[in-house]
Structure formats: structure tokens, C-alpha cells
Amino acid sequence: MGTNTTHRANAVLLMLVRNSELEGALSSVMQLEERFNRRFGYPWVFLNDVPFTDDFMQKMSGAIAGPVSYGLIPREHWFQPDWIDEERAAANRAQMVADNVVYGGDYRNMCRFNSGFFYRHPLVRNYKWYWRVEPSVNFLCDTDHDPFLFMEENDKVYGFTITPYEWPLTVPTLWGAVKGEATTCLVDAQCCSTAGRVTEFTTTYPQYIAPNNAMDFLTDDGGETYNMCHFWSNFEIANMDFWRGEAYSKFFEHLESKGGFYYERWGDAPVHSIGAALFARKDQIHFFDDIGYQHPPFMHCPRHQTVRKERNCSCSPFGSFDYNGYSCLRKWELVARI
Template identity: 30%
Template sequence: MSWVGPRPKWIFTFCAVIVALAYILPLSRLTQATHGLRFKDRPATDGGRPNGVIFMLLPPSRVQQATLALRNVEDRFNRRLKYPYVLFMVEGEYEQVTELERERIDHITEGRAQFAQVPKSEWDVPATLDQSLVEASIHNIGFSHGYRAMCRFYSGFFWKHPALKSYDWLWRLDTDIEFHCDIPYDPIERVIQSKALYGFIQVADDVEWVQPSLASNVSAFMASLQQDPSQNLDSKPPISFPEDANHEFVWRGPNGVAKALRGEAGNDEWTKRCMYNNFEISHRSIWESELYNRFFEFLDRAGGA
């Protein structure tokens, strides 16, 4: 399974995560007390560092690339910090990794890396989706099934995996990363010192043709939170956006925000802003929040973006 290609977006677009975080994040930055998100970390490790883990998702074809990335991470900072690694592979693919490749990774990471399998149930296209629409999306927009499945895994499942359950701080890296200088500090510790729960690379404008219905679906979700609780068809307790939700990160001006809250916004109101998260440090309380999970479930039922 190859994931090689341009930055992908699809019917399960990972941009959903970015939109959700824009609503969870306040206007400045997400702090420990913001919005009632749980921030009660488990005790620090024996070495005193935060309870964190570095993880990657890779196909068998990228094991060599991942090995080079791990060596770079170790050389630049993690041989000192000693964060553990979890290397995710889709169920049934781990067997394609040779014994020599496993030994090399074990040697580079000083035994701190483990492989974990992503269940097919969290990877394959859900049976509830119209398969013809999925194929049409691939034909019209492009990008492989594998890359699209990766986007969905990072949107709705990775933090629930047993291999990550014991960690509070989740540090995602891709197989093609490279640090060009030594890092004399602990990046996770820096996030904590800033009283933030999420760190990313940069913000840039996105394009709508790869996610044509994302904005309208997000607006529909926002409107669903404003409705009369007695009309709640999900039979779930009411939930609302935080008072300091950064709506104008996503929508163009007060008029765009107002239309979004009414469920009337679309691509014309969307700012197209996107956080790049190939290098992402997050606290699991973000992903476990009721608001985020409601949002993911809403988009998943709608067929994605």
C-alpha cells in the first residue's frame, strides 16, 4: 500500500481535525483550565520528563525511511530525553517487516520502540458509506484509499489505541521528517510551560476543491448545537461551543460566523485556513473532549467533508 503523493484531502478529510481544534482553541491559546478539558496528567517518568510518546503511522514500504527518521530524532534530542516510540501499521502488514529491520529499529531506539497494529475496522471504508460516492471522490479528487484511511485514523481513532492509552502527551511525526540542528530543550515541556495543549507547524490557506462539502457540513454541525434540546434526535445531553471559541479563524468576519451558526455557511464564508500537523504535539484531553467527538461523529455520519 503506497501513501506517496501530494498532501491528501478526501471524503474523510483530516482538515476536520483542524476545524474542530479551531473551535476548541480560545482566541489566544488553549490552557489547562479552558472549557473544562481534563488536564490531570499521570505522574512524570522516573527521569522527570512528561508522560509522553512519539508515534508514527507507516506502511511496510516506508520502514527504511522511518528508520532514518528515528535515527535523526535520536541524534538530535531523544537519545537524551528517551521518549518511547509507537510505530503503527495496518493489521496484517507488520509481518512484512523483516527481522533485520526490526533489529535495526530496536538498536537505534535503544529498545524504546514498539510496533502496534491498526485494526482493519478503523482503516477500511465503513460499510455505511455509499461505495459509489467513495470511488467517485477518488476519481474526481484523487489520492489513494490508503492515504484517505490514514486521514480518518488520525481524525477519529489514534488516541484510543491501547498502545497510546497510558500516555498523556502524544507527539506525531511522519516518516520523512528531518531535524537539521540539535534541539537542546524538550518540545513537550515547552508546550506545557506555555500552558498550551496543542502545537503544530504553521497556518496556511487551503483549497476547497479537495474538500468541497467540509464548510457546509461544519456549519450544519454548529447549527445542530444551537437547536432546542427537545428537538435533539440523538438523545444526547446538550453541548455548546466555548464562549471564547475562535470562530473567525474559520469563518470570514461576523457575518460569516452568524451564517455558520445558523447552518447557512459554505465555501464562500470559509477562510480556508488550515493548520499543518505533520509535526503535532497534543494533550489527549483535546481528543477525548465531548465537543470534538460529537463533531467527528457528525462528519463521519455525513460521509466526511
């Protein structure tokens, strides 16, 4: 099928990737090109904290028929800020490793970059929409419609496929920074000592909270505590102007000032999820049930047999994470219906 160039959104396919991840990156890109982008010809942007090698760029460009750009992340957007107390941060990393927290000793620069900086990069600054793609993921169904145009035409801002629980040890004071309620101190006693005694974001900036928002997806007790539900951000189709907007910008600045990306391990998934749930209407968040996707160990397969047949899906709903005990999809469906 030829490329559809009659009407496209102002959108980009975006991957943050290391040179060493070339094989997995090629696998993801070739699948998405075959399953979706050969029909539409959207550009790709690849970002790295070090320069891409000639080998990476040559092999990647050879796998993509359309426009491709390679960018270096500015140092100030990637590395730990100088004002972070490294002794305190190192002690907390060591504790997470001792507690067997997944990526407990790593991952922080990437989480901070994806939370507050990727949409500012010069190579994506002029785009409105992005589809986040990671190395070594699988696209399990043909996508013969344009999800960017669907989002734009239906006033959506954020789309997801998988929604698990976050590991509580990575975000013990995140909800306190959002709501200001007392927070259970799981890692950092120094940081927790004042939790709940200060006015936090939603109290300081009530004007940013959207009417008919999805707060109830994030909490089971009216906002007292965070239930750890989040949209898994390794797959996102979303509006970068939403992240660039005043509400989310103020929110990220507030979180950044807390140091939780380094003193704990605040992930971009809960940060994006809280931002989307609070600053967008819940009807502006979309579950892409028709896009088959796998990021090991979790997989989403379209639930309806007709969709799976029409989209030539190579998956079974019996292996889907949707209604696994660790999935928050039931919670989302309940909140979305109300």
C-alpha cells in the same frame, strides 16, 4: 549528552508507517533521536494497518535506545465502513483524480484514522501527550528543552510549526457540517443538495465552543465560509485527552456520520485544526517557532538568529514557508494577538 530521566511528561513519539517506508522512517527517527530524544528517552510507538515485518522492527529497534512498541491498527479503525455508498465514493474519487487533486484517489483511510482513532489505540491509550512524526521528514535544529513539559506547564493543548491552506476540492462540505451555512458544491452534488438546510454541529452543541477561541483563524467573514487555513498535522505536539474529550468526540462522530472522509477527502489536518480552534482557547494553541522542521515541499526555520545559533540549526529563514503566499501564519499571528 545523557538521557534526562528526572522529570518527563506522560508522552510518546508516534509514527503511522508502512513497511515499505522503512528507509524514510529510519531517517526521521534517527534525526529526532539525535536532535531531541537522546536527551529525554521518550518511548516510540509505530502503527501500521498490516503487521510489521521482522526486518522493519529489527532495524527500527536498532536505531532507538529507549522503549519501542509496534502495533496493528484494528480493521474497524482503518477500512471504509460498510455503510458508505462505494459507488458514490468511487465516482468522487475518479472526479478528483480527473481534477488533479493531490492524493485525490487515495489517502482516505489514513485521514479518517488520524482524525478519530489513533488516540484510541491500546498502545497509546495510557499516554496523554504525543509528538506525531512521519517518514522522510527532517528535523533541522537541536531541541534541548522538553516541548511536552512546556505544553503541560503552560496549559497548551495543540502545537504546530507549519500552517498552509487546504485544497478546496477536498473539503467542499466540511464547513457546512461544522456551521450549517450553505456550501459551494465542488464535487458531490448529491451531498451538497441539502447543505445549509440542516442544523449542524455548532448550532446543536454551542456548549462545546470555547470562550476566546480561534474561530477567526478559520474564517474571514465571521463564520459564513471556511478560508481553508489549517495547521499541517504531519507535525503535531498535542494532548490526546483533548481529542478524547466530550467536545471533540461528539464532533468526530458528527463528521463521521456525514461520510465526508470517503465521499470527499476530508483530511485530518483541517479536522484537527477546526477542532482545536473551536474547542480550545486560542492561547492553548502554540506555534513552535524554535523547532526547525521540514516536510517536503514546506519547511519551517526559526526566525531569530540567536535561536538558530543556539539550536545548531541547519536551515535558513529565507527558505522558510512562514510568510509564503500560501501560508496562513500571518493570519494566525493576527488572531493570536487579539
